[in-house]
Amino acid sequence: MERLTSSDAITRQYxxxxxxxxxxxxxxxxxxxxxxxxxxxxxxVMTAALSHLNKFCGIxxxxxGMVRMARGAFLMNAVCFTGMGSTDELAAMIDTGASVVKIIxxxxxxxxxxxxxxxxxxxxxLAVGLDxxxxxxxxxxxxxxxxxxxxxxxxxxxEELCRSTKLPLVVKGVLSVQDAVKCxxxxxxxxxxxxxxxxxxxxxxxxxxxxxxxxxxxxxxxVFVDCSLQSGLDVFRCLALGAKACCVGRPIMKPLKEQxxxxxxxxxxxxxxxxxxxxxxxxxxxxxxxxGSVLHRL
Numbered sequence: 001m002e003r004l005t006s007s008d009a010i011t012r013q014y015x016x017x018x019x020x021x022x023x024x025x026x027x028x029x030x031x032x033x034x035x036x037x038x039x040x041x042x043x044x045v046m047t048a049a050l051s052h053l054n055k056f057c058g059i060x061x062x063x064x065g066m067v068r069m070a071r072g073a074f075l076m077n078a079v080c081f082t083g084m085g086s087t088d089e090l091a092a093m094i095d096t097g098a099s100v101v102k103i104i105x106x107x108x109x110x111x112x113x114x115x116x117x118x119x120x121x122x123x124x125x126l127a128v129g130l131d132x133x134x135x136x137x138x139x140x141x142x143x144x145x146x147x148x149x150x151x152x153x154x155x156x157x158x159e160e161l162c163r164s165t166k167l168p169l170v171v172k173g174v175l176s177v178q179d180a181v182k183c184x185x186x187x188x189x190x191x192x193x194x195x196x197x198x199x200x201x202x203x204x205x206x207x208x209x210x211x212x213x214x215x216x217x218x219x220x221x222x223v224f225v226d227c228s229l230q231s232g233l234d235v236f237r238c239l240a241l242g243a244k245a246c247c248v249g250r251p252i253m254k255p256l257k258e259q260x261x262x263x264x265x266x267x268x269x270x271x272x273x274x275x276x277x278x279x280x281x282x283x284x285x286x287x288x289x290x291x292g293s294v295l296h297r298l
Contacts (some may be wrong), residue, residue, distance in 0.1 A: 007195050007203040011228040014205035017298040018237045023283035030279035031286040032272050034245060036222065037126055037168055037189075039099055042077040043272040044287060045235055047264070048226055048249030049103040049131070049172060049192075051083035052146075053256065053264070064089055068083045069256055070098040073266025076272075079126065081247055084146060087119045099126040103172050106135055108142070108149040110157070117165050127189060128165060133173030134198045155182045162187035172196075172226070175204060180213045191217075192225035192247065207241055211292075214242040232274025236282075239290045 034044045051064030066085055071095035073080035080098045082090065084105060094100050102120040104113055113130070121130045134153040137143040143150040162169045168189025174180050175195050183191050193204035193210055206225050214223055221245035229235060235246045248271060255263030284290045 007198040007201060007205075008228055010202065011205040011207075014208055015228065015234055015237060018207070019296045019298055020129070020233070020236070020278065020282060021294045021296060022281055023294070024281070025283070027280055027283040028285050029157065029283060029290040030276045031123055032276050032279070034287055036079060036245065039126065041079060041099070043268065043275075044239060044245035045268050045271045045275065046101075046224070046247050047073050047081055047233075047268070048247040048250060049081040049083040049101070049129075050249055050253075051085060063260075064092060065256065067092045067096060068260045069252065069264050070094075070100060071096040071261035072252070072256070073268065074098040075261060075265040076268040078268050079245065081129075083131065084148075089115070090125070091123045094123050094125060101125065101127045101129055101170060103129040103131050103170070105131050105145060105148065106150055106153045108151045112148075113161065117161065117167075117169075119164060121167055125167060127168040127170050129170035129172055129190075129192075130161070131172045131196075132179070133175075133194070133199050155186055158183070158188070159186035162189070163213065168221075170224070173199075174213065175206065175209055177209075177212050177216045180216050184217050188221060190221045190224060192226050192243075193243070194247075197227060197249075207238060208240070210241045210243060232271045232276070233278050235271060235275050236278040236290065237295065239287060240292050240295050242292070259273045 032043050034041045039235050043292045070080045074097045078205045081101045083103050102125050132153050135150045147203050169189050170190040171183045172192040174191040174193055193206040224239040224245050226247040229246050229248050238246045252264050252267045255267050282294050
């Protein structure tokens with residue numbers, strides 16, 4: 001039966017329902033700089049935790065597509081999230097100079113999680129994380145990704161993993177106050193509010209849940225947003241509602257394939273300049289001066 005709803009479409013509709021109040025007097029050219037986990041970055045626009053980009057681009061040039069994405073983030077001085085991939089691939093991404101956040105799936109074999117955390121630590125990742133929303137699929141129950149079986153994560157397991165690493169552990173796929181509070185209790189170092197581009201139909205839009213989640217975690221860690229973000233205006237909306245930074249995935253795919261690292265840099269730069277323009281048009285001199293009073297729901 002054809003699906004009548006789409007979480008991506010619902011998310012896009014919600015984003016576009018958030019209107020911006022224009023403010024001109026005393027405006028200045030905005031500063032988009034951000035500090036995260038002890039490092040300074042030029043933008044709150046980050047790459048999404050993409051995976052397997054060598055199947056999409058990079059093979060012709062002889063360079064791994066994920067490494068090209070990392071180099072583009074480095075050129076922009078932006079954070080680079082990454083998903084599934086080999087340990088050699090992660091090491092090569094970090095060797096570009098990029099500040100990489102390694103997101104790890106919830107493998108049935110828990111040793112694969114701990115070994116990948118250790119590897120990320122040893123090679124200088126900015127942070128590690130868990131992709132908690134990929135445990136199930138519609139056909140067989142538990143998910144299988146690239147031949148790897150998955151299982152859901154328990155709060156107790158999450159707490160143990162948080163204690164096991166010196167790096168901040170970011171939990172990706174949080175879309176409820178319940179999960180957000182459990183992440184606080186487990187000692188997480190951040191969360192990504194996301195529905196993983198439609199893992200379930202009719203999922204709440206991340207920005208609809210963001211204010212409740214932020215209230216519940218009460219500043220315990222930085223909160224990031226993912227899903228359907230296309231422009232600096234979209235990023236501005238997230239920041240106005242209280243997000244620390246945002247992950248962008250689909251807009252970088254074609255430029256990555258066609259122009260490599262420079263294409264990724266140019267997309268991140270373009271979205272950042274659009275964000276700077278929106279900040280200027282709303283009298284927000286820097287990221288700290290963006291707040292929810294500038295948004296109105298249609």
